[in-house]
Amino acid sequence: MSGSDAFANRGNRDASVVNPRPSGTIDSTRRSGPVGEGRAGDPFLIGEAMTGGYGTGPDILHDCTIAVEQGEIAVIVGPNGAGKSTAMKAVFGMLDLRQGSVRLNGRDITALNPQDRVKAGMGFVPQVNNIFPSLTVQENLEMGAFIRDDDISETMEQVFDLFPAVADKRKQAAGELSGGQRQQVAVSRALMTRPSLLMLDEPTAGVSPIVMDELFDRIIAIARGGLPVLMVEQNARQAMNIADKAYVLVQGRNAHTGTGKELMANEEVRRTFLGG
Amino acid sequence: EDIKLGIALGFTGALESLAPPMEAGAKMAIEEVNESGLLLDGSTVSTVNADTTCTDAAAATTAVERIVTAEGVKGIVGGMCSGETIATLEKVALPNGIVMISPSATSPALSTIEDNDLFFRTSPSDARQGEVMANILMDRGIQTVAVTYTNNDYGKGLADSFQAAYEAAGGTVTVNSAHDDDKADYSAEVGALAAAGGDALVIAGYVDKGGSGILRGALDTGAFDTFVFPDGMVSNALTDRFASEIEGSFGQNPAAEGEGRDKYIAMAEDAGFDGSEAFSAEAYDAAALILLSMAASGSSDPATYKGSIMDVANEPGEKILPGELGKALEIINGGGDVDYVGATAVELVGAGESAGVYREIEFKDGAMEVVGYR
Amino acid sequence: MIRVEDLHRHFGGFRAVDGASLTIETGSITGLIGPNGAGKSTLFNVIAGDLAPTSGRVIMDGEDITGLPPHALFHKGLLRTFQLAHEFASMTVRENLMMVPGGQTGETIVNTFFRRGRIAREEAELARKADEVLDFLTIRHLTHEKAGNLSGGQKKLLELGRTMMVDAKVVFLDEVGAGVNRTLLGTIADAITRLNRERGYTFCVIEHDMDFIGKLCDPVIVMAEGKVLAQGSASDIMQNEQVIEAYLGTGLKNKDMVGA
Amino acid sequence: MDILNALVAFLNFVFIPAASYGAQLALGALGVTLIYGILRFSNFAHGDTMAFGTAIVIILTWGLQGLGVNLGPLPTALLALPLGIALTALLVLGTDRVVYRFYRVNKSAPIIMVMASVGVMFVMNGLTRLLIGVDDQIFTDGARFVIDVRSFRDWSGLDEGLALRTTQVLTLVVAVLVVWALFRFLNRTKSGKAMRAYSDNEDLALLSGIEPERVVRITWIIAAALMVIAGTLYGLDKSFGPFNYFQMLLPIFASAIVGGLGNPVGAIAGGFLVAFSEVAVTYPWRKIVGYLAPDWQPDGLLQLLSTEYKFAVSFMILIAVLLFRPTGLFRGKSV
Amino acid sequence: MSGNRQVTSAASRWRAPVLFLILAALFFAEGTFRNAMFSGSWNISLAILNMGLISAITALGLNMQWGYAGLFNVGVVGFLALGGLAPVLIALPPVEGAWGAGGMRIIAALVTGIGSLALASLVWRRGRGKVGALATAGVLVLGFFLFRWVFDPAVAAIEANQSARYGNIGGLGWPVLLSWPIGGLFAAAAAWAVGKVALGLRSDYLAIATLGIGEIIVAVLKNEEWLARGVKNITSIPRPVPYEIELQRNPDFQSFANSWSTSAAEASGIWVKLCYMSLFLVVLLAIILLAELALKSPWGRMMRAIRDNETAAEAMGKDVTARHLQVFIIGCGVIGMAGAMMITLDGLMAPTSYNPLRYTFLIWVMVIIGGSGNNWGAVLGAVLIWFLWIKVEVWGPELIGLLTAPMPAGAVKDHLLDSAPHMRFIAMGMILLLVLRFAPRGLLPER
Numbered sequence A: 001m002s003g004s005d006a007f008a009n010r011g012n013r014d015a016s017v018v019n020p021r022p023s024g025t026i027d028s029t030r031r032s033g034p035v036g037e038g039r040a041g042d043p044f045l046i047g048e049a050m051t052g053g054y055g056t057g058p059d060i061l062h063d064c065t066i067a068v069e070q071g072e073i074a075v076i077v078g079p080n081g082a083g084k085s086t087a088m089k090a091v092f093g094m095l096d097l098r099q100g101s102v103r104l105n106g107r108d109i110t111a112l113n114p115q116d117r118v119k120a121g122m123g124f125v126p127q128v129n130n131i132f133p134s135l136t137v138q139e140n141l142e143m144g145a146f147i148r149d150d151d152i153s154e155t156m157e158q159v160f161d162l163f164p165a166v167a168d169k170r171k172q173a174a175g176e177l178s179g180g181q182r183q184q185v186a187v188s189r190a191l192m193t194r195p196s197l198l199m200l201d202e203p204t205a206g207v208s209p210i211v212m213d214e215l216f217d218r219i220i221a222i223a224r225g226g227l228p229v230l231m232v233e234q235n236a237r238q239a240m241n242i243a244d245k246a247y248v249l250v251q252g253r254n255a256h257t258g259t260g261k262e263l264m265a266n267e268e269v270r271r272t273f274l275g276g
Numbered sequence B: 001e002d003i004k005l006g007i008a009l010g011f012t013g014a015l016e017s018l019a020p021p022m023e024a025g026a027k028m029a030i031e032e033v034n035e036s037g038l039l040l041d042g043s044t045v046s047t048v049n050a051d052t053t054c055t056d057a058a059a060a061t062t063a064v065e066r067i068v069t070a071e072g073v074k075g076i077v078g079g080m081c082s083g084e085t086i087a088t089l090e091k092v093a094l095p096n097g098i099v100m101i102s103p104s105a106t107s108p109a110l111s112t113i114e115d116n117d118l119f120f121r122t123s124p125s126d127a128r129q130g131e132v133m134a135n136i137l138m139d140r141g142i143q144t145v146a147v148t149y150t151n152n153d154y155g156k157g158l159a160d161s162f163q164a165a166y167e168a169a170g171g172t173v174t175v176n177s178a179h180d181d182d183k184a185d186y187s188a189e190v191g192a193l194a195a196a197g198g199d200a201l202v203i204a205g206y207v208d209k210g211g212s213g214i215l216r217g218a219l220d221t222g223a224f225d226t227f228v229f230p231d232g233m234v235s236n237a238l239t240d241r242f243a244s245e246i247e248g249s250f251g252q253n254p255a256a257e258g259e260g261r262d263k264y265i266a267m268a269e270d271a272g273f274d275g276s277e278a279f280s281a282e283a284y285d286a287a288a289l290i291l292l293s294m295a296a297s298g299s300s301d302p303a304t305y306k307g308s309i310m311d312v313a314n315e316p317g318e319k320i321l322p323g324e325l326g327k328a329l330e331i332i333n334g335g336g337d338v339d340y341v342g343a344t345a346v347e348l349v350g351a352g353e354s355a356g357v358y359r360e361i362e363f364k365d366g367a368m369e370v371v372g373y374r
Numbered sequence C: 001m002i003r004v005e006d007l008h009r010h011f012g013g014f015r016a017v018d019g020a021s022l023t024i025e026t027g028s029i030t031g032l033i034g035p036n037g038a039g040k041s042t043l044f045n046v047i048a049g050d051l052a053p054t055s056g057r058v059i060m061d062g063e064d065i066t067g068l069p070p071h072a073l074f075h076k077g078l079l080r081t082f083q084l085a086h087e088f089a090s091m092t093v094r095e096n097l098m099m100v101p102g103g104q105t106g107e108t109i110v111n112t113f114f115r116r117g118r119i120a121r122e123e124a125e126l127a128r129k130a131d132e133v134l135d136f137l138t139i140r141h142l143t144h145e146k147a148g149n150l151s152g153g154q155k156k157l158l159e160l161g162r163t164m165m166v167d168a169k170v171v172f173l174d175e176v177g178a179g180v181n182r183t184l185l186g187t188i189a190d191a192i193t194r195l196n197r198e199r200g201y202t203f204c205v206i207e208h209d210m211d212f213i214g215k216l217c218d219p220v221i222v223m224a225e226g227k228v229l230a231q232g233s234a235s236d237i238m239q240n241e242q243v244i245e246a247y248l249g250t251g252l253k254n255k256d257m258v259g260a
Numbered sequence D: 001m002d003i004l005n006a007l008v009a010f011l012n013f014v015f016i017p018a019a020s021y022g023a024q025l026a027l028g029a030l031g032v033t034l035i036y037g038i039l040r041f042s043n044f045a046h047g048d049t050m051a052f053g054t055a056i057v058i059i060l061t062w063g064l065q066g067l068g069v070n071l072g073p074l075p076t077a078l079l080a081l082p083l084g085i086a087l088t089a090l091l092v093l094g095t096d097r098v099v100y101r102f103y104r105v106n107k108s109a110p111i112i113m114v115m116a117s118v119g120v121m122f123v124m125n126g127l128t129r130l131l132i133g134v135d136d137q138i139f140t141d142g143a144r145f146v147i148d149v150r151s152f153r154d155w156s157g158l159d160e161g162l163a164l165r166t167t168q169v170l171t172l173v174v175a176v177l178v179v180w181a182l183f184r185f186l187n188r189t190k191s192g193k194a195m196r197a198y199s200d201n202e203d204l205a206l207l208s209g210i211e212p213e214r215v216v217r218i219t220w221i222i223a224a225a226l227m228v229i230a231g232t233l234y235g236l237d238k239s240f241g242p243f244n245y246f247q248m249l250l251p252i253f254a255s256a257i258v259g260g261l262g263n264p265v266g267a268i269a270g271g272f273l274v275a276f277s278e279v280a281v282t283y284p285w286r287k288i289v290g291y292l293a294p295d296w297q298p299d300g301l302l303q304l305l306s307t308e309y310k311f312a313v314s315f316m317i318l319i320a321v322l323l324f325r326p327t328g329l330f331r332g333k334s335v
Numbered sequence E: 001m002s003g004n005r006q007v008t009s010a011a012s013r014w015r016a017p018v019l020f021l022i023l024a025a026l027f028f029a030e031g032t033f034r035n036a037m038f039s040g041s042w043n044i045s046l047a048i049l050n051m052g053l054i055s056a057i058t059a060l061g062l063n064m065q066w067g068y069a070g071l072f073n074v075g076v077v078g079f080l081a082l083g084g085l086a087p088v089l090i091a092l093p094p095v096e097g098a099w100g101a102g103g104m105r106i107i108a109a110l111v112t113g114i115g116s117l118a119l120a121s122l123v124w125r126r127g128r129g130k131v132g133a134l135a136t137a138g139v140l141v142l143g144f145f146l147f148r149w150v151f152d153p154a155v156a157a158i159e160a161n162q163s164a165r166y167g168n169i170g171g172l173g174w175p176v177l178l179s180w181p182i183g184g185l186f187a188a189a190a191a192w193a194v195g196k197v198a199l200g201l202r203s204d205y206l207a208i209a210t211l212g213i214g215e216i217i218v219a220v221l222k223n224e225e226w227l228a229r230g231v232k233n234i235t236s237i238p239r240p241v242p243y244e245i246e247l248q249r250n251p252d253f254q255s256f257a258n259s260w261s262t263s264a265a266e267a268s269g270i271w272v273k274l275c276y277m278s279l280f281l282v283v284l285l286a287i288i289l290l291a292e293l294a295l296k297s298p299w300g301r302m303m304r305a306i307r308d309n310e311t312a313a314e315a316m317g318k319d320v321t322a323r324h325l326q327v328f329i330i331g332c333g334v335i336g337m338a339g340a341m342m343i344t345l346d347g348l349m350a351p352t353s354y355n356p357l358r359y360t361f362l363i364w365v366m367v368i369i370g371g372s373g374n375n376w377g378a379v380l381g382a383v384l385i386w387f388l389w390i391k392v393e394v395w396g397p398e399l400i401g402l403l404t405a406p407m408p409a410g411a412v413k414d415h416l417l418d419s420a421p422h423m424r425f426i427a428m429g430m431i432l433l434l435v436l437r438f439a440p441r442g443l444l445p446e447r
């Protein structure tokens, strides 16, 4: 928001001169750089030794590494402000890394902008504002498949199979759905690209326990279908149960890494980060 | 001596399209005098423009203040619109004792203003035009009319004086309503005028502004067949746009009978502008009057030459037409007397305003014809 | 005591709150849970005056407060916090607190010209009180920080702190725990308990974290489809068949697949 | 009772003029509402950009007329329209590049864009005058009337005449076509849906692989097309005066808001509502009442408000609509 | 949210004094140097300054609304015009016969009108649903016809009274200085009515409402001839300062002028302008003083809180709508006062001159360029922009002349030279865009 604070909260309420809906936050004008070679023995996705922050501000991430293998679920947990969302954004190219690299499927994509990472096969579901509220559910899915030029009806059927609740509402504006349904639409939208990797930022925040279980079920199903899933979770205990790999971030650094089971077994991790 | 004259017109603003031919007219007179080299022992005259914006009194006074106090002009051709003219007269010309001759400020209010004999105009007061127009209508046997006027002091003043004169003569005004210039749409106005009805429609507006819009709408909807055009409408633009459609319509504008005007128009054509545009001839006359008065009084000091203006403008003396300024200067320098007639048959009456000779025009066979003078 | 009587709030044809009736006892910490879209936040918004009810009444201590604007309710001691923290971002933490009390002499524009002495005295008193509150919340070191620069959890503490600047009677908390780290949530829970015990605040809390609800709240009210579904102690509610079916669920179905 | 004459008078003085004026307002409001919905600010430069685009079309039209090209009964300006739109689109894109893009990239508050648009308004205002001068310009050619008053009277034998100008028909036809095309574009095509998606949620649009800058470009191009079409139709139907378009800003905004900002259907409804109320409320009903009830021909004009206050009407309507429906006739941006 | 961390550089302390010094230097140059850029006349320099000071007061009023509360008022022109009505109704001598002709009836009509509005709003608040709406509409329609029935004959009678010279109701003949606060009251009363409706709408539609109301007020002034002669203008409004002519005739003044070795004409102009300047300065400084006192108190803190987050402020017991209404009324009052001062300075009331481009948008440019939220910024912006607005008239043609000098003579060059006056708009737009780009918080940012 640099430079605009003179106006930050002036006149912006007046619906006759500005549209009070919040604007985007991603710099859409950045251009992609070249794609490099991956390294031998890399996992499917790896954000390695990432260091960086927002704009010219201080570094938020310090030498942080996140990786996920084909068909696995990797979970990131940690206290508020630890940099979990920032790490996801870094992997997705939404902030400039000062050091480190991001490699996907044998290619170095550190220089790509988010649009091109979508094209490279990454699907992302943000924590909030993750649907197009005035578009119908079906149009939401079509937008998910925006970059595809082939026939999308088959994928859409697959998604509807996975999320029957979404199929029922396909003609309804997505903004009219309940919170849990919205989350399902959001994940469906990301699946429409036929991504080779799914990234979820706190998909269960603010949803009721029953919907949370449902969502976790779906996520497991997706992962077992062969699609690697990388997600951030605050409901750490449930998340650890399903994680093939788990990262605990503290102040932008990797504090603990292991399988979900291992970390659950670790007394210190349980007490300080998992709230139990 | 280098004498500076100010030309204070609304180069931007509501009447910006009228300003250039007026400026050209004033400059033509000055050119003529300069070429003769006969003014006050070979003095030269140069001009300084001030943009009065027509509407913004503050900007106008500042601009005129500048040409008076900084540039040191000895007289002003201007202002253009009545409101702004009053403001600059009261705030600049009077305190500084500068002569202003307005070519186009026609508001009746200027007839009675406190002016220290510094203010003159080469156009008549609208009060007079109202009477003339009423007479024309009566003579043509038209008993009921609808009136629409441009919503400013000119339009309103003219419409009111017309209504008074017309009703006094036994006519009926079915409706007397305003239209604003530069509006997006005139359907509502045309509808209202049509509903009120009348044998003719008087359009006291500007041809380059809302007047055309009203006329267009009234023609297209067939609301009226006969139109009456006062001075703001009578121009070549009217002929260009509407001539074939307004057969039989008529109007009047201040313009003297005879050679003066024709000559002026020809001169203007040579100089590359349209001399028949509204108030262009008046601007020529205004500038000429100032310069001849300077010559007649032998001084470029406004306090001195302001006394000669009426003498120069009125009888007795040799009649002076446009293009004869050199001749006039010769006569004056030779101690003779002139009666400046100029392009608009200048005859200053009252507190120094044009007596108002109007020519009556009519549209016949797609052309504007002069049918008489009043 | 707050009593909600047959409250309705419709959006177009949709009945977000559809005849809810419930009572919040003075001195209690009442939990409000229910599926997404049950109408909890809408109910809060109606009670707190942010939305007008379609029909029904809200009674506070025997007085009908239906449809009063939020600022009027504030002066009656009914305060709320927001699901997303609503701090005054460009003001310091202390200013955030000092602006809260109503009826300050210096809030009347004419007084700012003529009663400067009195204003200065009041300001000193307010600053002292604000510092006390910050001590209580363990964020005294942030006194002069811009509120916009606080972390999410600290903002939530600040929201709570604002309610302490005046003598609130009832405080409504909308999802204080969403997205908050569990350890910090513990701190917040402690603060709520202390306010309830030491100052006698009544709380009504929306939350999806059942541990938090279980530890803090008694009684718990369950809403579904705009109506009250059940009410009772936390442990009762967690056993309630209907509640399990509509809200709690029975855990992961694919549990067996985990780690496979 | 003379229903036919009353009807013809009504059509001639109220319905037809209001319909074509309404269509012009609707096209303008559509542009405003599109920019509001997608770029999120009210474009105060809209009127003056419209004037500039129209000025370009006029100059091109003169060129064509000079070459002797014409469209028979239709105005030559229609031929010049595509090139005019292209040039205006270039100009508008240039403006976006040097002015608005900076604020978009910096995620400035939208109000700052409004301020910038005020700056652009001043510049455009001056540029238009530089380009074409300050006079009214007339560039209509082709057949003036589809039906004119005299032939209608002769044909029907009624007292009242009815006129239908080519430009009025043209305005309505073009407006319907443009609106239809726009709706098809927005609701059926991928790019159109992408625009709606962007308008809903910029970040998510980007995360779905939609190029935001492309959406912005398309928006400006469509807006430029709407501006030039609306401006040209208006200029053909009335006349071109550089200042008129600034004055149109007010009714255009009123239309867009009455309809529900950000909603294209609303913009159209708003345009017609404003136009009809302006004409109907200030129309003196005496004549029509006279036809319908000849015995009861009243003395007064039966005019609710004098025409000087006609635009006060659109504001009264605006306030009334907003009191009952705070988001406009058709809901503005959805949840 | 990096923007929230505001860096206050050491230089910013000197920024305001330095900029004001530069501004003063401009005026000094205008008054003393005579060249292509400046006129070298103190009369002009002071004339620009005086109007600049009035603009500054207008900008202060707008700045209160926009800078303190974020209210987007695009109807400045209307409130200025309304304020301008005060000198006419207060300071002008009464018109003979006008009151007798219809004064009482006009008052009765206004009472009827306001009464039926009040009744309508009462019915509206009491009634519910369709019946309430219908009843309200009924009251409004009936009230309207009743109002017209009382009002129209009175207007006709007053306008018929000496219509060539007067035709208006005339003034009270009170001192013109009194009309300044009264002009403020006029505008404030209108602001109350507008704010009551517009600020109460659910989404804030203040901008469009003010845009409309501004036009409506000007339309009323144009068309209600009985009030201030409408478009026929009122001239010769009394002055609070001496007339130049009288000074010139005064021998004491002549010798005083001679002692400064200037002509009496020039000295009288300067003297009168200095008198005006002192009056304006007193008002301006008083307003700034009060504004600053209010801003640096709990009231100011409350306003900042409301601007930051209305929902939260409302939940913290602040009546946001009432505060907005208050600021809106105060701001409009200040604008109205400036309007009255402007008419006093001009000595002329010409409703056709109220053009939104000049009196609304230019004021906006002043506030934005000066630095919204900062009172001194508004003053700086106003005086500076007004100075440029006037000087562009001279500089524009010079600049175009310079730019076109290398071009071959021809139609294009002539056209460009002829178009020089329009440089005004382009220049203002450019300045606004440049400032927004490189100093988005204005020349003197809010602290």
Ligand SMILES: Nc1ncnc2c1ncn2[C@@H]1O[C@H](COP(=O)(O)OP(=O)(O)OP(=O)(O)O)[C@@H](O)[C@H]1O
Pocket (backbone or CB within 6 Å): A054, A057, A060, A078, A079, A080, A081, A082, A083, A084, A085, A086, A087, C151, C152, C179, E001, E002
């Ligand atoms: N857009 C931004 N600009 C500057 N700093 C930011 C921005 N977003 C986040 N931060 C800062 O980065 C740090 C990490 O934030 P991040 O959102 O990654 O935390 P998180 O681990 O996701 O926390 P949570 O669990 O609360 O979502 C915080 O200190 C935050 O203040």
Ligand SMILES: Nc1ncnc2c1ncn2[C@@H]1O[C@H](COP(=O)(O)OP(=O)(O)OP(=O)(O)O)[C@@H](O)[C@H]1O
Pocket (backbone or CB within 6 Å): A175, A176, A177, A178, A179, A206, C011, C014, C015, C016, C034, C035, C036, C037, C038, C039, C040, C041, C042, C043, D335
């Ligand atoms: N302004 C509105 N317009 C239309 N529908 C609305 C509006 N606000 C809420 N709703 C609908 O009302 C229903 C209840 O919403 P509410 O926010 O009260 O749910 P909730 O119980 O708080 O859910 P959650 O736990 O997800 O926050 C939802 O279906 C929502 O879509």
Ligand SMILES: [Mg+2]
Pocket (backbone or CB within 6 Å): A084, A085, A086, A127
């Ligand atoms: Mg996060």
Ligand SMILES: [Mg+2]
Pocket (backbone or CB within 6 Å): C040, C041, C042, C083
């Ligand atoms: Mg909720």
